[in-house]
Amino acid sequence: MNRNAIIAAASAYARDGALAGDLKRLVAHRSISQSEGTPEALMNYLADEMVPMLAGLGYESGIFANPRENGAPLLIASRIEGDDLPTVLTYGHGDVCNGEASRWRKGLEPFSLIIEGDKLFGRGTADNKIQHLINIKALEHVIKGRGSLGFNSKIVIEMAEETGSYGLREFFAQQKEALAADVLIASDGPRLTVDTPTMFMGSRGGLPFDLVVNLRDGDHHSGNFGGLLADPVIILSHAIASIVDARGQIQVPEWRPTSLTDDIRLALKDLPPRRHDLDWGETDLTPSERVFGWNSLAVLAISSGNIAAPQNAIAGSARARCQLRFVVGTDIDDILPALRRHLDAHGFSMVEVREAKEEPFKATRFPPDHPWVRFVERSIAASSGKSPHVLPNLAGSLPNDAFTDILGVPTIWIPHSHAECGQHGPNEHALLSIAEEGMRVMTALFLDIADNGGKPDAIA
CATH class of the missing domain: 3.40.630.10 (Zn peptidases)
Known part of the structure; x- marks a missing residue:
């Protein structure tokens, strides 16, 4: 033929x-x-x-x-x-x-x-x-x-x-x-x-990890103990808010890459953008630069209590599965240590950082x-x-x-x-x-x- x-x-x-x-x-x-x-x-x-x-x-x-x-x-x-x-x-x-x-x-x-x-x-x-x-x-x-x-x-x-x-x-x-x-x-x-x-x-690389706040065994009545016992969900929420701001911009200095160079910007310049929210991501980057040339954090799941049948109780623990998507120029071996330093510096030493069992991908x-x-x-x-x-x-x-x-x-x-x-x-x-x-x-x-x-x- x-x-x-x-x-x-x-x-x-x-x-x-x-x-x-x-x-x-x-x-x-x-x-x-x-x-x-x-x-x-x-x-x-x-x-x-x-x-x-x-x-x-x-x-x-x-x-x-x-x-x-x-x-x-x-x-x-x-x-x-x-x-x-x-x-x-x-x-x-x-x-x-x-x-x-x-x-x-x-x-x-x-x-x-x-x-x-x-x-x-x-x-x-x-x-x-x-x-x-x-x-x-x-x-x-x-x-x-x-x-x-x-x-x-x-x-x-x-x-x-x-x-x-x-x-x-x-x-x-x-x-x-x-x-x-x-x-x-x-x-x-x-x-x-x-x-x-x-x-x-x-x-882009991908690194999954867990953030865990484990304050005590069991749940406690939200009336009898509200205002007395720390709420792990609120602590976890504020910890996440210290990692990214309200529009998802990375706040951990070591997670902000230096590899978005002029040649990479040029390669991304004329690409049609994917569907995106106008008020999300790095303010000084184009949509293509955000997704192909920058890092992003996603909270894949968050768990505490029972959302299908919530009880009037303060939970004893809270956990979030997070994932950093990262580009070349981000040190994969320093991602979680950098996060640990960041959380400690912002008063969240009680938030544990755990490696996920899934394998990470390098950028x-x-x-x-x-x-x-x-x-x-x-x-x-x-x-x-x-x-x-x-x-x-x-x-x-x-x-x-x-x-x-x-x-x-x-x-x-x-x-x-x-x-x-x-x-x-x-x-x-x-x-x-x-x-x-x-x-x-x-x-x-x-x-x-x-x-x-x-x-x-x-x-x-």
Whole structure:
């Protein structure tokens, strides 16, 4: 088959329903790595779906135990066509967040694929099952259309990304030779806008932690003890208010990055802003600078008493799960020590700072002028007819540091989702229109890599 016929077939795979059929099977796996999940479901996704899918394309696959105790399994698949050919590594995660079925709207279920117009609903549709499915199927169309890829391909699938990629870094250190490659080209996260492809070369870091105020055992009558016993909820609220002001601006000096340099500002200058509140975030930053070039604190959950049935009592304790999203230039090892110093300086020594059990993600960026970045940018522009949005880093977090710091490869991410996809919440969905364009873009990119001998020089 010629190039145009291969790309047309890839487009038809998405447009004519075959992609939805494959995705339906993947979504049906309750491959949850959080509290609702089971180890068996994580293994089944790899053994029952990924291994046979890749075996049909000539890949040799192995499923490996996580190097950390109670960690989820991982898969490495390889198709080696020649020792003198370049090697492209790609990545996906088959694990998903808790289904939280009760929060989905009527007519939707987290582990059943429901199609409504352009929307494909189901847990994992956007994050990340459709994304690695698109990339694997793009490789398939090249193999079936030409009889070979024209380069070596390695694929790693993990099952613990939603819990901080638990054990992934140790696994990469053990399997460094098996994962050796010239470049990582993978997909996760959202596009900046629905109608234009996006690429990014890193991600903000993510560090979860708990703030705990534990004053006494048990609750005490709010009438008999009101005004006598300190209220842990009020103390915790004021502690949080010392960390960020009323519009969410960071007040911990060490958490305010110095890496929003002129070149990063220039890269973010002409990006269309995501939906945002006008009175939220740093006052002297643009919306794009706030989300891609700055740090932000989120209070993910707060707990004290029983909000469904409140009692007339002063609680004995209060706890908040918080998360700092941070950019390159923030010292990950000093984030919690800096917070401890800040709370002590503001009179909150009674507020305990606890590390969360989930793994943190480091912040990473890769140079946007790297030859591989420019190669991929030109390929996407040619196949889509649009200049892609090029971001220095994703606003969310990924285990990108495992690729850059351990494997030492350039990292390029091409997301096949969109910002309003509902990932990590109810009604998660992908868009078929993005999936169809993703099939065309990725198939064309793999063809370009083969046609250029895997060298990031100009595309003819």
